[in-house]
Amino acid sequence: MPYTRHLFSPARCALYPAALALWLLLSGCEPARQQVLPDWQNGDLVVLEDSLQPGADFQFNHELAKLFAGYLHAKLTVIPADVAHAPEMLAQHRAHLAAIGFRSNSASPGLVYAPSYQTVAEQLVFNNAHDAPADIAGILELKIAVVSGSAQETLLQEIKRKQPQLHWESRSGVGVDDLLDEVANSQLDVTFANQQQFGAAKNFHENLGIAKFAIATPSQLAWAFAPDSDARLREQATQFFADISKDGRLHGLVDRFYGFNERLAPLDAAAFLEQVNSTLPRYRALFKEAAHWSGLDWKLIAALAYQESHWNPLATSFTVCAA
Incomplete structure (x- = not known):
């Protein structure tokens, strides 16, 4: 009890606010701790993906990241990140790489790039x-x-x-x-x-x-790494892109997610656009659900469905298959 009275004496209590302020100041001066990443060589690959922007770009890079994880025999862990904050997150070692399409032909002091996977105007x-x-x-x-x-x-x-x-x-x-x-x-x-x-x-x-x-x-799109990232992982990425470019898998992915832009027949465009506002809203939720399960852009699914049936659920093919 005497000790307790001494601990909470008026003179000592008067010092507590100042001590608390000093503690907060010192805590604020402490540098931010960097994330400790799992070792990708032990089977854990952590990747930033721009899932805040759904669409063909995100889905294309997600499929590419899954391929790369398989190449490394690693489990893929995805962290959502928008492209503006990805460099900072890489610097904090919150992920091994950013599977986002950066303009790699523009130098950036905070990033190093994998080989370009696509060149676009x-x-x-x-x-x-x-x-x-x-x-x-x-x-x-x-x-x-x-x-x-x-x-x-x-x-x-x-x-x-x-x-x-x-x-x-x-x-x-x-x-x-x-x-x-x-x-x-x-x-x-x-x-x-x-x-x-x-x-x-x-x-x-x-x-x-x-x-x-x-x-x-044109932009040479590529994934990004922090400058102090593991050079061995960057070497693996270089070999990975060389392999999938050579065996055609990269071309197949590009065609899967972007090829429909060329395949939508020009003669159908006027009628297609007329139905975008009248018919599409009724089926938009279904296309988005299909996109969630297939990994494809919902607009790609909608465009291909239009080619197949003009969004007519009662349409049949020449083989009498329902649309």
């Missing part, structure tokens, strides 16, 4: 209801938005070095397809998208157009 997209921009100078006064940290924002940062007046809105928590929808609905003047992203959106928005002038060199 970057395009300036506008609404055909307005005049097509003749050059970059023609968009300086327009409302522009791109996905934060995306290949398109990296591209704009390159352009800004030559056009300092260029400004844009950097959006988080949205996908390129969302911004293309905004351009189609005249909520945004222009955005930037690669040829695959534009091709998918064009199937649903006939009023989207692309500028005719060259924007920049």
Whole structure:
């Protein structure tokens, strides 16, 4: 009891707030602890994926990551991350790599890249209801938005070095397809998208157009690692991409997720677009459920279903199979 009285004496209690403040200050000065990753050589591969942006890009990279995990005989653990925060998360060693499409032909001090898996043209997209921009100078006064940290924002940062007046809105928590929808609905003047992203959106928005002038060199899309990541894992990734390029698996994946852009018959486009607003809403939830179970983009499934049956559940094939 005497000890207790001494511990809570008025003089000592007066010191506690100051001591608490000093403790909080010291705690704040302590450097953030880095994540201790499991050893990928022991069968645990941790990967960042941009699952905040559902669609063909995410699903393509997810299938590619599953292939890579199988190549390493490892279990795949996925951590959701948007492209803007992926470099910071890699620096904190929260994942072995980011299975996200970065513009690898633009140097980044915080990242090193795997071999490029796809080369895509970057395009300036506008609404055909307005005049097509003749050059970059023609968009300086327009409302522009791109996905934060995306290949398109990296591209704009390159352009800004030559056009300092260029400004844009950097959006988080949205996908390129969302911004293309905004351009189609005249909520945004222009955005930037690669040829695959534009091709998918064009199937649903006939009023989207692309500028005719060259924007920049095409993006060489690639996964990213932290500079201090395990060099042996990077070597494995290099060999993996060489193998799947040689045996055709990479081409097969690209065709699976993006080939439908070329296969949708041009003569069907007008009728298809008419039904996007009238018929598609009734089946959208079913297409999204099918996408969840198949790993395919729901828009890809919808486009192929249109080719098969024009979204008519009573349609039959020549072999009398129900749609």
